[in-house]
Amino acid sequence: MSIETLILIIAAVSAASAIFGFALSRGAEGRKLRLSRHEHDRLDAILATVPEPGSTLERSCELIQEDATEALGAAIAALLRVGDVLTLSGDLGAGKTTLSRGVLRALGISGPVPSPTFTLVQHYETAALTVAHFDLYRLTDQEEIHELGFEDAYHEGAVMVEWPELLGPLTPVDRLEVHLTDSGTGRTARLVGCGDWASRLARLQC
Numbered sequence: 001m002s003i004e005t006l007i008l009i010i011a012a013v014s015a016a017s018a019i020f021g022f023a024l025s026r027g028a029e030g031r032k033l034r035l036s037r038h039e040h041d042r043l044d045a046i047l048a049t050v051p052e053p054g055s056t057l058e059r060s061c062e063l064i065q066e067d068a069t070e071a072l073g074a075a076i077a078a079l080l081r082v083g084d085v086l087t088l089s090g091d092l093g094a095g096k097t098t099l100s101r102g103v104l105r106a107l108g109i110s111g112p113v114p115s116p117t118f119t120l121v122q123h124y125e126t127a128a129l130t131v132a133h134f135d136l137y138r139l140t141d142q143e144e145i146h147e148l149g150f151e152d153a154y155h156e157g158a159v160m161v162e163w164p165e166l167l168g169p170l171t172p173v174d175r176l177e178v179h180l181t182d183s184g185t186g187r188t189a190r191l192v193g194c195g196d197w198a199s200r201l202a203r204l205q206c
């Protein structure tokens with residue numbers, strides 16, 4: 001092979017690779033540019049619903065009478081799924097058990113829904129999922145929480161916890177907190193969606 005032919009081959013190969021590389025980068029750019037305005041907006045909307053780690057969302061509802069507390073429970077029930085943790089905070093008589101009853105009624109439990117004050121936990125089988133209702137008011141030792149099967153309960157179904165402050169370090173990151181306070185004749189519910197509940201709370205009807 002003559003030196004001229006060799007130079008020609010090298011020149012042809014480098015020209016071809018330059019053209020190929022340019023075409024590839026144009027292709028990559030083309031793919032980026034191919035998103036329509038509508039698709040961009042949809043992507044932004046989807047990304048906006050992905051919660052930042054540790055993010056929270058808060059809402060408040062006025063519950064003018066007992067029925068409204070149960071109705072809030074029903075609205076929460078519509079969003080509940082396996083792995084969910086609903087914490088219920090507030091003084092004695094704030095309406096924590098009433099709200100839990102609203103959740104269970106909406107899930108189809110028609111029998112009695114007693115306060116688990118003495119048993120510490122009550123288990124329910126509903127058509128949609130199993131629900132464990134905890135009341136930790138009389139808890140004497142944090143070890144008891146394991147013995148009560150708290151972690152198993154929220155891996156197998158949904159849990160509702162009255163006096164969740166006693167969970168301490170066992171408090172799950174993803175949770176819906178309901179804080180109930182007396183507002184005179186009725187109650188005020190402050191809802192705080194933590195972790196994955198930060199985005200789900202926006203869908204709650206109350």
Ligand SMILES: Nc1ncnc2c1ncn2[C@@H]1O[C@H](COP(=O)(O)OP(=O)(O)O)[C@@H](O)[C@H]1O
Pocket residue numbers: 063064065066067068069090091092093094095096097098099162185186187
């Ligand atoms: N929105 C409300 N307005 C007025 N009374 C309410 C409301 N919600 C619940 N109650 C009443 O509060 C009382 C105590 O409720 P309960 O659910 O047992 O409280 P807790 O479990 O927080 O101790 C009940 O008599 C219930 O009828």
Ligand SMILES: [Mg+2]
Pocket residue numbers: 096097098115135162
């Ligand atoms: Mg109670």
